[in-house]
Amino acid sequence: MPPFPELPAGFRCRPAETADATAIGPMAGLAVDEVEAALERPGLDASADSLVVLEPAGGIAAWAWVRGRRSQVDVGTAYRGLGLGTALVEWAEQRAIEIGSPTLAQTVEDEDLAGTAILRARGYEVLATNWELELRATGVPALAALPADVSIRPFGAEDAPAAYTVIQDAFDEWQPRRWPYDEWARMTIGRSSFAPELSQVAYADGELVGVAMCLALPDSQEGHVEQLAVRRDHRGKGLARTVLAHASFGFFQQGRPNLTLWTHSGTGALAMYERLGMSVRRSTTVFSRDL
Template identity: 50%
Template sequence: MVAVCERELFGRVRTDLGRVAADLARPGLVPEADTRLVHDRAGQLVARAWVNRRSEVDVHPQHQGRGLGGVLLVWAETRARQAGSARIVQTVPDDDTNAVRLLRSRGYEPMVTQWLLEYLMPEEPALPEPPAGVTVRPFRAGDEHGAHRLVEDAFDEWQERRQTYQEWARHTVGRPTFAPAMSALAFADGQPVGAALSLDLPDTDEGYIEQVAVRRDHRSRGIARLLLQNAFHAFYEQGRRACTLGTHSDTGALNLYLRVGMTVRHSSTVFRKDL
């Protein structure tokens, strides 16, 4: 159902089964209390919602305009209050004007802007030379915990909380679609200093980079660009002619991606409501 919603809105599917499973395995999320499924008279799934600090609500395109989104939004807020949450957060594509209008009418305010960026590859991407003392290679078995520490340290500047290895892995290296051969790690003095972790999503002819991180003491050396170009090149060798990744305004990384040659495909807004 999520895939149908995305295809209707974006013309392509962005969410795989692993992403849905990772969301439903969020720490503290109790499926019996924190999720809702809506079925029609024939038993077909037509809407769903979950809440656990964040919330997601999806309504099948054929059943939109009937009030299901509003009902599930009220349920999510009620459940969040019962769980003791001080606020609720939901991300909505800017092109989904009906959803944006609904959230604003219920007192939600914009908090963060998210962008999906794309890199088109009609020709083989160039591979820049690594900075002095830095080497790059594809991800290997055994790199998992080092990559986790690197990413969480790098993301400490803007994320609300650190993820445990198990939670992080469900969204990255533990997903069935994780693509180690298309993921790149940078090393200096034998220690990981950068990572670009990629997914090989089904039903698409594009590559997708899930996370990009560079250790703070090695930034401004061109390592992020180097990792991206290696990931782009690896996808190109697999026959892909475009690669995408997501970022948001809290990371401050948008200009980096634009300088690499990426462009914004579409944007979303993270809305929040104090309860």
């Protein structure tokens, strides 16, 4: 593990712990169980691959983690401009080099001009764009007609292996590495906000061909689709629209009329979601550099 970064007077750092998630989440604009999952994901050793920065009164001002070629750095709004972001990016790069990663990618909110400037100054280049999309309900969501050979039902524990395969096969078309099953499980079905009764699986001829993995995030009046995928040989049949409609209907029944999801520029799915009536709420940029 590289040495702790130099910080402004009064600030100190230490490895992050799962118990820090309740403070990191609000500071970073993340769900608490998302932070918990990130710190507990297989392949990440929180004692060596993460840091939290503590401000003089002991509260968490910033955090960072490194997992292979990816890292995340978040600085609380009140503590920007003090050099914390630069210090954590430098630490993340050194940790990535230490574990043998040839590149490092980081995601920054497009509204975070200071964070973008830090990465640009260090030679990072744009790798991809992420968009958060929203679907605002104007009434009870209409359930799209099913293809003749397809059935849809809520997710069950027995669906997990097949759902993993469909999702990873779809995501392999753009993501740099295939997640091992245990890592995927911790980051999806292992989250406390995972809602199996709202998640949807589509079957054709006894095989899972489409899936929407849904989260019922606490303190939110919206439904969230964490992952949506359709097996390649069943695309072009309106199955994504149908699975999404069933997820939206389930959330609506639970008092969450609006639906959100993220999509990545590598998927080429933005236009499809816009045709389904979704609109862009905000965006992030993935930056990467050679180490």
